[in-house]
Amino acid sequence: MQRCTDCTTLRHPPAPTCPKCRSFEWDSVESNRQGTLHSWTVVHHPQDPAFTYPLLVGLVDLDTGTRLVADFEPTDHDLLAVGCPVEVYFAEHPRGEILSRLRLRRSETADAQQQGVS
DSSP, X not given: OEEETTTOOEESSOOSSOTTTXXXXXXXXXXOOEEEEEEEEEEOSSOOTTSOSSEEEEEEEETTSOEEEEEESSOOGGGOXXXXXXXXXXXXXXXXXXXXXXXXXXXXXXXXXXXXXX
16 A cells, blocks of 8 residues: 555545545555445446456445455355455456455355355
8 A cells, every 4th residue: 555654545546646635655565355245236247257247346444544445355245244254365356367256255155154144
């Protein structure tokens, strides 16, 4: 994550200036890649052959205080709920780019499946 070195505000997506103090000075910090699901949608089209449809796209409130939009690994959308814990990981896209992806946190996914929560 980009961090303003003048006021310590974190920002995503990266930008040339701080949205809070307008400073051009920044460094970066590593996120813990943990957060909660703020919202999601199911995309059916337009379809790109590089993705599997329906495509789940989530908006995540990261624990660091920033937000991230990314697609989910193949997931049963019935397991998703606002506030559920998610984690960010990185995977190679079929076209060669490394993209952020989302998945339900492993222990919570197993618990939900065992309890039949939808």
